Amino acid sequence: MTTSTASRYAAEYPLIAAALPGQTLPWLRHLRSAALEQFSLQGFPSPREEEWRYTNVSGIEKKLFSPSLALTADDVDAEWLNEHKIADAWVLVLVNGRFSSELSVLADLPVGVSVMSMADALNTQAEKLEPYLGSAASHLEHGFIAFNAAWFTDGLFVHVPSKLVLERPIQVLHIVTGADVMTVTRSVIIVEESAEAKVIETYISRDGVYAASQSGTDSTAGVANAYLTAAVTEIFVELNADLTLYKMQSESEKAYHFGGSYIIQNRDARFTHHNFAFGGLLSRNDIHVDLGYASECELNGLYLGTKRQHIDNHTRIKHLKAHAISRELYKGVLDGRARGVFQGRVIVAEDAQKTDSQMNNRNLLLSDDAEVDTKPQLEIYADDVKCAHGVTVGQLDEKSIFYLQSRCVDQETARNMLTFAFANEMVDKIKIKSLHDKVLEQVLIRFPQEGVNKEWL
Amino acid sequence: MLQIKNLHVSVGDKPILKGINLEIKPGEIHAIMGPNGSGKSTLSHVLSGKGGYTVTGGSATYQGKDLLDMAPEIRAREGVFLAFQYPVEISGVSNIYLLKAALNSIRKHQGEPEVDAMDFLTLVKDKVRLLEMDEKFLYRAVNEGFSGGEKKRNEILQMAILEPKLCIMDETDSGLDIDALKIVSEGVNSLRSPERSFVMVTHYQRLLDYIKPDKVHVLAHGQIVKSGGAELALELEEKGYSWVEEAVA
Known part of the structure; x- marks a missing residue:
């Protein structure tokens, strides 16, 4: 700057x-x-x-x-x-x-x-x-x-x-x-x-x-x-x-x-x-x-990037007191030259015994030029805690694509189905019907590929 | 139905199938048996169009058409069905949706209208009962969280609904207990017809106790080294594979 x-x-x-x-x-x-x-x-x-x-x-x-x-x-x-x-x-x-x-x-x-x-x-x-x-x-x-x-x-x-x-x-x-x-x-x-x-x-x-x-x-x-x-x-x-x-x-x-x-x-x-x-x-x-003490948070995220978009998500969860639970799942689908960033920090303070924390970040890269930087971080100062984190970055599974093809689905549709299913897990968590439908519509419109069908739900 | 002539297939530089010849007539059941590494699975994969294999020679003609020239989904729409050894879990896509999408794309391919929703449901529920499956499997994601036996039954369910002309069954008996094996076999037997052919790839004889083959072929080192009737399978069970392999060597 x-x-x-x-x-x-x-x-x-x-x-x-x-x-x-x-x-x-x-x-x-x-x-x-x-x-x-x-x-x-x-x-x-x-x-x-x-x-x-x-x-x-x-x-x-x-x-x-x-x-x-x-x-x-x-x-x-x-x-x-x-x-x-x-x-x-x-x-x-x-x-x-x-x-x-x-x-x-x-x-x-x-x-x-x-x-x-x-x-x-x-x-x-x-x-x-x-x-x-x-x-x-x-x-x-x-x-x-x-x-x-x-x-x-x-x-x-x-x-x-x-x-x-x-x-x-x-x-x-x-x-x-x-x-x-x-x-x-x-x-x-x-x-x-x-x-x-x-x-x-x-x-x-x-x-x-x-x-x-x-x-x-x-x-x-x-x-x-x-x-x-x-x-x-x-x-x-x-x-x-x-x-x-x-x-x-x-x-x-x-x-x-x-x-x-x-x-x-x-x-x-x-x-x-x-x-x-x-x-x-x-x-x-x-x-x-x-x-705070025995509180619970759940952080869900979905980022879809295409063209030259840059989408960045930084989460920081501080367990300050004992017995709190945190759950986090962020999913990304990146196509074109899009770049995604996930930084997830979980900090467990000295007083926060019996902390229960899980963090996951899963990414799907649809093109060779798409990129994701993912950085989960755990900082634990208490000794009696349960903390887990996991990260995946990958392409669509070739075995799954072939399985769908062998069931009459053409390759492009098979790819769309699998990509859509990956993203839709996060949309499905929305409990307000009219919002769910609006977000779903956005996923369908913005989807990097064509031919996505609502019926796949 | 299917003529395979002098088929050679490699993975990378390594030849796996070295001149397979096979003729399957409508209504016939052929068992392909052989030890591990003989090329059994390669044969079923190549026939169904899985990537990663190079055909270096020979041909496979299905109903007068060049099978090897078709994309996997076209083969499926033309009536070739591969029952997987390890059915793949597809999370987020429901079982019943995939069944319906597959059936409709076959119908479209044949110039028929899409299936009526109610007729489809009746058809599916009939077949589910036949295979002693729980209806709730229909609404779950394809194979997700299914046990080994449930996955195999699901393959037969798909086969029963899609009514293929050529069924290629890759080690269908692996991972099945005796009860599941009986149910799966009954499902297959109920699909037998003078117009439908089966290729059953298997390591063991036990599946053939329930589904009686017309022909048995022994595959070793990428070639069919012996062919015979159902009695050949019993002989193999008794003597193992070494005697046929030695006979060739």
């Missing part, structure tokens, strides 16, 4: 600062200025940093993305948007990083439950937010979090009071409509004691899905937009509470996506993550989980 990129952003900052939410809150002003200072010093992370060895963000540095300060909900076709909304969910829509009330569906929330934009929450619930915002994701961790803290324009705020079980899922729909835009959002989700919730994060651009650009009325019809998404979500799952978080990332094929999910689990809390990374030219997910 050259600090010149950082200083270019920093020079712009005073021009937009007044338009950022929470300017009247001293604690937030303080946080933002500390983060800005940090970002000015270190900029975006460089491949010289160990955690960023495989992630080259120089593409981001060549451009200067600008925040979109005007609300552009008019640009969004309601019918198109509806296709991306999850049926029977509360939907909060962010257009270019700004909340759009008219596009959102937030009626009939149970009493005591907050689902609102971050900007609104800073206006009406600042005291509730103060102890949480910035406490799970420190701006000192790396340049993207500092950047996010300084620049965030909006986000999602969810608060579920204790013992309340939300029957319907909450969806936050991130839409980008223009080129060279940066959308910087900060979200906070708090699930109080013994409460239960499901949250879906969807990232799409008006260009539509990867390699399937819709023709539009503008002059850039059919050309994917380059833009930057930097989204940080801080999650607090309190005593015996339960949260399932789904992330569906189908950004434009020229987009840069940095997504960070930072989760703190209290005693006996349960957290399940389903992370679908399909879009973007360069995308990276950081998922950090801190596990």
